[in-house]
Amino acid sequence: MKKMTRSLYLVATCALLLFSLHACSSHTRSRVITYPAPEGMPEAKGITITADGKEVFVYEVLVNFSKIAESPKPEPAAASCFDFSGKVKVVVEREGVNKVTIRPLSRGIIPVISGNRITFTIDKPAKLTLEFNDDLHGVLHLFASAIEDNPPKEGDPGVRYFGPGIHKENIILQSDQTVYLAGGAVLRGNIRGDSVNNVRIMGRGMLNGGTIQLIRCSDIEVNGIHSFRPGIRGWMATSRGCNNIRFIDYKSIGCFNNSDGCNPVSCTNFVIRDCFFRQWDDVSATKGGDMGNVRNIEISDVIAWGDKAQIFEIGYETRCDTISNVYVHDCTVIHAMSRPVVSIHNSDHAYITDILYENITVEHGALNDYNPYLIDLWIGTSVWARDKERGRINGITIKNLTMLSGNFRACRIAGYDADHKVENVVIENLKINDKYVLYPEDARFNINEYTSNIKFLQTLLN
Secondary structure, eight states: OHHHHHHHHHHHHHHHHHHHHHHHHHHHHOEEEOOOOOTTOOBOSSEEEEETTEEEOEEEEEEEOOOOTTSOOEEEEEEEEEEEESOEEEEEEETTOSOEEEESGGGOOOOEEETTEEEEEESSOEEEEEEETTEEEEEEEEEEEEOOSSOOOTTOTTEEEEOSEEEOOOEEOOTTEEEEEOTTEEEOSOEEEESOEEEEEEESOEEOSOOEEEESOEEEEEESOEEEOTTOOSOSEEEESOEEEEEESOEEEOOSTTOOSOEEESOEEEEEESOEEEESSOSEEEEEOTTOOEEEEEEESOEEEESSSOSEEEEEEEOSSEEEEEEEEEEEEEEEOSSOSEEEEEOSSOEEEEEEEEEEEESOEEOOSSSOEEEEEEEOOOTTOOOSSOOEEEEEEEEEEEEOSEEOOEEEEEOSBTTBOEEEEEEESOEETTEEOOSGGGGTEEEOSSEEEEEEEOOSOO
16 A cells, blocks of 8 residues: 555656646747837837737837828827747737737637736737727737747848847848848838849848839848838839849838839749738739749738738739739738729730639728729729730639628729730639629629630539
């Protein structure tokens, strides 16, 4: 009996020791890195954040709900960022909150609300938007990134290092260079490269009041940085005539006319992956310019909020011979506030072909009378057109596009004339407000006579 008791005691002791070691190990795996904002950066009012008890600075950023380009009306929202590993408890404090929606909904994060405290946990990197009391004004955009693995150090060969603080200068890129914006660094200037290659623009810092402009470049990666940019107009990240360009884990918020998020123009082998865009103008517009054809564009794992213009657009400028092999997939549009989510607008002479949109979820759409289409495949003239000749659209697949809620109006497929048609379009598993679209009339498709071979398929079960 004594031997049995001793054995049970040893088993219990070992179990307790293992549990303690596991708990200790779990605790040590959790790590949070926060970055204090430089003096002079605007701080959001009435909201505070901690991550595992560490205070996280909350920036005031500008967004815009107006639909009139000539009279933008910027207003404040909040944005915050930190790095972490393990499982982290996030606490947001804000007065007068009785309901919180955390998007994207697919993350399944249900916060606990107690008085002014909103609490939830995350265990992997997240680009979240918190909406309070069903109000889209005054939201919080929260970017929780993975801790950087072996980042560059000040003084490393070939590295332009920007440490915490505000830096006012324009950067002219050089080949074989790394531009590193450390957490807490704010660059108020443009980053521009012309005919350079093998460049990295990276870090956890921020562009504020500047743009990224790449011309005739190759092998460029933009990774991890934030672009919160009140007060400056123009496309926020533009590549023209470039090859092998990658935007990874890039976060962008723009509030003015032409504040497009990331536009590849006459580019080949271009990747936009794991990014967040909230833009007043186009989220991402693939265009054909005067510097060559467009080929191999991939946009994936993007979370987007479009306040006024297109979300995933090809056009309107299509001044090249071909735009081909564009693949947009596994993206979430948390709000489409005005214009199409999937759009091809061919207003110059390009032949647009081999385009696939797949696995796109629109959590909320607020389509309006100005441009009411969820899907818009169109050939015609526009104020941006320069060519006298119109082009063609052929070989388009839109697969597993789902709109969960909101104001659905219509879709459009329209060619220009008998020689400039939209042809061979497959729309598979289009689902709008819990209903699959089996026939054009189910989604109020406006299909004109200059189209051919338009198919609607349902291959998923309800």
